[in-house]
Amino acid sequence: MTKHKQNLPAGAVVGARILIRAASRRDQTEEHTTMKTKNIIIAVALAALLGTALTLSARCALAQATQTTVVKSTEGQSETEPSVPTEVQSAPKTIASTAFTDRSTPLPAQKFKFVSKRSHLSSFTDAAKRLETEPQNPPSGSADAEELAKKLSNPVASLISFPMQSNFDFGMGGGSGWRYTLNVQPVIPIALSPKWNLISRTIIPIIHQGNVTGPNQSQSGLGDTVQSLFFSPNKSEPFIWAVGPVFLLPTATDAALGAQKWGVGPTALVLKQKKGWTYGVLANHIWSVAGKSNRAEVNATFIQPIFSYTTKDAWTYSLNTESTYDWNSHSWSTPINFNISKLVRFGKQPISFGAGPRCWVTSPTGGAEGCGVRIVVTALFPKK
Secondary structure (H helix, E strand, O other): OHHHHHOOOHHHHHHHHHHHHHHHHHHHHHHHHHHHHHHHHHHHHHHHHHHHHHHHHHHHHHHHHHHHHHHHHHHHOOOOOOOOOHHHHOHHHHHHHHOOOOOOOOOOHHHOOOOOHHHHHHHHHHHHHHHHHOOOOOOHHHHHHHHHHHHHOOOOOOOEEEEEEEEEEEEEOOOOEEEEEEEEOOEEEEEOOOOEEEEEEEEEEEEEEEOOOOOOOEEEEEOOEEEEEEEEEOOOOOOEEEEEEEEEEOOOOOHHHOOOEEEEEEEEEEEEEEOOEEEEEEEEEEEEEEEOOOOOOOEEEEEEEEEEEEOOOOEEEEEEEOEEEEOOOOEEEEEEEEEEEEEEEEOOEEEEEEEEEEEEEEOOOOOOOOEEEEEEEEEEEOOO
């Protein structure tokens, strides 16, 4: 063998060595290539795992952000925006809990309503344009107050009211006399039928006076009560009207404060209300029919022209006279009353406050002279 090897040509030996080296290099190259391939595969696998992790994290973050958006939108939504269904609000939690097990599950983005800032701005602009072009109506509360104030100007309105009217008069008796009269005047309407009402209007005077019947003399107590019953149709066109009887009741607690006579007679009212204006006349006539014989008979006509205007914010400006003509003494008692009143609410209770001067044009001997003051507080009880 050795001999044979030694007999090989030198070129064969060199060629064999070259082949051996080439084979060795090829083995090394293949091994290096295999290692590089393995490294690439591992890198690709790591990149895939990292991408999967990032994708899952992004989905979880999106689910949480979507849930927050839905909650805020539900809390701040207006009356015109539809609320997000309960199953849609719970969807992000379901997605977040199943994202790690099923990456192919699509997000139900089509169930959510996303409103862009541009759409909000457009809606706001459209609303502003409508406010500029549409006529502005007064608030319902203001309209109700105006209507109640107008009804107060109507003595036979179908509205329960409780006026407390304070009158201060001066210049009576010998010129130094004075009188304070608080007229309690409840007005109670009663529906007789769908077409007719009965309105009870009572005037109960509470009087305190001094130096009227004589120097250093004073009287206090009730005066005579005037009770009116009006029958009125339940309509206001072409005008408001009412008729009925009126009664004089001798309720005075002092002879100086009343006539001490029973009386009866007719009463009537004609009234027109248009927009804020109220104008008309209330009148009655009373004859005495019984009572103390030593007292003068009652034969008197009462006339009260009515003129007032009510604003949209429930201010009322009124002017009237309350003239009484005594047919026995042929004398007039005529004060002119100017009053400004305002309807306000204390909670749900409407109350009217009014005041103004009360000046006497003419009066019988010993009657009031000059100017006094009238203050009126009226509680209203509208139908509910």
